[in-house]
Amino acid sequence: MIADLPYVIVSALALWAIYGLLAIGISIVWSSLGMINMAHGFTFAVAGYGAWLAAQYVSDAGVVVLGAGILTGAVSGALIYAVAFLPLHDKPNFIVRSLIATLAISLLGTQALQWLFGPRVKSLPRVFGNTPLELGEIVITADKLGAVLSSTLLLGLVLLWMTRSRRGLEIRAMMQNPEGAALVGIGLRRTAMSVMAVTGALAGLASVLLSQTFFVSPGAGLQPLVKGLIVALCGGLGSIPGALLAAGLVGITEAATATWLGGQYVLMTQFGVIIGVLLIRPRGIGGLLDETRE
């Protein structure tokens, strides 16, 4: 049992990276645009197909596949922005209507993908090669190492961009007071566009990373969406440190359960942990910003 510990830690780290990417996307979109992006899973699936197409028709070099996934994700994010955010953002009852609109996009998009590519699953080429890294007794497979490294890199870049740049100040200002942001000259629509594209790119990266172990399929977005939502929720919508912490918690739970109890109990223990967290802190771990938004 103890012998499995390093393996658990490694897979927990990989899961942390992927869930973190997804949850932060959802969290940032909620806090800056006030929209729950239920089409995040759709972005995820589309990015998987984008990467697959690139691998089929362009080249199956790791950089190309990753780049194609990220790019498709960003384009899909922009598409969601154009369909769900742009026409609705100044209309009454925006929160519920945008939620439903993104759900509709997700329904429509998943079915369209199935129609275009068929229900058969596709697999992506190995992006990070096959040579595992050996540290003493611990063997870390290349895809896990790559997942942790690339997502840490991208997350770091995004966090840096959020805290240092003018655009980042823009987004944080918009998170907290949209009207006030307009009053200092911040264009709501342009900022929203960039937020959606960036979070879409994050989902695209997560998609390529997760497809190293799973497959690309039209409905592939559902599980990551539910998990990303739940991690974002558990971390407190709008709080980036909270989301990272929650991603870690959920990742550890999943890795530990899968190793020691069995794969079919993963969801149950995860929900148990999340319900526990939410009952203690109804607004999630870092759920402070949420109040300020209202």
Add this chain to the structure above:
Amino acid sequence: MTTPVLDIRGLSAGYGPLRVLHDLDLTVHAGERIGLVGLNGHGKSTLFRAVAGLTDWQSGSVLLNGVEVGGTRSQGPGRHTHEIVRRGLALMPQGDAIFPGLTVRQHLDAGAYTRRAWRERDRRCRDILDIFPPLEKLLDVAVGKLSGGERRMVSLGRGLMADATVLLVDEPSLGLAPKIGKTVMDALMRIDLESGAMIIAEQNLSLLEGRVTRLLGMHAGRLKGGGMTALPGRHVTGVEL
């Protein structure tokens, strides 16, 4: 004659079926400091919000530094606000449009969002601290933790950071202790307007009297007082608002 910094012609505005402003005319020249007095619900804030493009709908023309920024906007409130702000308008709304999670310094930086102001934001920041000295010590404190008076100063300071020619200040003394309200107002009066102009909406007449270049009254969505110059002036000599 120079172009007025703000020229409002026949402005009507409202929310949904409700019409709040009725065919309103106002011309503001550089260097003017105008007081706008009126009771609650008579359209002071709506006038400011209409100039900033935040009302539900509006018609008529608003010229800011000679550029048309008004017109009918039924596509939705707030859609053009950032463009108007970049043309040189600063609105300090009622009840402080602040970002509770950002620090005072970040606030002031956010105020200098326009491209030119961003480059010289440190110099401007020092100017603001001269106007509102109490903020000096609070620069790295999150604004959500400040008191009402300090928040008001941050809100006003943020408005001043931008490169604005027209400053619209909505009820600077609202909800503050009388003494603090007076301090805030004194600070506003000290600001050197140079080529800009300032309109202060206020319910408390005594805070404005004798300290502004012009005093306008607002009643039921219409301007009274200085706005009446358009009418033959002979019979209104005895009337005060």
Add this chain to the structure above:
Amino acid sequence: MSWRNPQLRRDPAKGPVHPHLPVGRRRWWPRLRAHGGNTWRRMRYPLTRRHVLWTRGEYNPRNLAAEVRILDKRPLWWMAGLAFLAIAPLLTDDGTILSAASIFAIYAAINLVWMLVIGTAGITSLATLAIVGAGAYGGAYLSITYDWPWWSMLPVGGAIGLVFGVIVALPAIRLEGFYYALLTLGLAELCRVYVVQSRVFGSATGGMYGAATHIPDDLSDTGQLRFAYYAAFALMLCALALYRWVDGQRLGRLLRAAPEKNEAFAEAVGIDYRRARIQVFIISSVALGVIGGFYASHFKGASPSLFSMDSLLLMLAMIVIGGIGKAEGAVVGTLIVVAIDKVFIDLGALRLILIGAVMLVSVLTTRAGLFGIQAQFRAWREKKKSERRARRQEKGGEVVPEEATEIADKQAIYHRRFDKQMRDFLKTLVTDEVVEEHRLKPLGQHSEALSRLTNYFRRGPMADKYAVFTIVPMREYRVVALSGQRGVPPRLVNDRTYHSLGDAYHAVFLLRINDLLES
């Protein structure tokens, strides 16, 4: 109601003869006949105080006839719609349509109950289908394993629903909004994974089949389909009755008074919203469980697709297309989606895309679904009207055509036109001399111009009329404006005090002149 011309005489040779009428005499005399309470008599449901139709008696402004107007025609539409649904299956014997019709009725029942939570209580709970599925699986399991009869599935489903109701109601007190929605979504997902993996619940066969059913098998195929439809229709009627019973009575009022984010207001007026929410959760969960039992009995089993995200999305599409918060929205939305889903079955996966597109279009363009269009259109028209009115040149109080269509009493329109002409004329009379004359002699004798002005001012409406208020007789006077409403005191106009009555009169006069010139 009849019209009689008192001066009209009939000449036997020439027909009616119009006499020269005396000046100032009305020509037609309306004769109001007593209506004996007919206009306010209303039908009630027996043994209750509830009215069948919301009506109002009024006099038609055109001919002054006493009329009864139905203000809310929805009950009539409901009766017509339900009557159609009752006879529709007799008109066709197409198997596809008949089975689609029973699915419609069951889904409509589920949506009606769901609407209690999502519409009346305003809580986005997505565990609805999970409860239905749990009820269906429980009923089917007992029926298959222990051979229980079909009717036992309903109470079994209800009991399972009760348990689930308690489980989902408890976090609803503490969590809010999306946190709750996502938690219930997670619950549904959990159920799906459990059912798919559990051997007892048929992970191998993809569902549990072979449960008892209420549909008699000695009928013909069409007969069985019709029987199934009428049973499902009865279920829908029960759900509708439940909806009316909860939504239209005390519990519904309490819940609608305490929507999310406004709980504090409701609590401040003494509404125990937590209790009301738990009640509605438990009522709706039990009802959903019973529907689940019926579902198992109807389909002779249950399948894990009940828990899937796609069916949840379909249900949501039904509610959204119809309009959240309205029973008719739930039923018509279900009708539309089931029609697309089952009738265009040849389209394959495309029909889900079609449903998604309809859902997207409806949420992008309407505020509250199909049944919110009317209100939305009215609000939009009001806004446009208001804008257009503002854009026109100021008419000085005269009624503009857009407004005139809404004013029932046409006399008001002419009165305002007259008033405008009057004021335009009076404005020309205002001169410095007149003002000076009034200052010297506020109470007269006045010149003609001045007396025309003062006469006009005297006639003004009481609301906002200026008046002199005596603080200390002979020494202190203030100018006030009357409220025009009984019991509402006048308000002070300015902070000036006048020391003689004449000054005060003159101040009032100046204010009125000022208002006149500005109008």
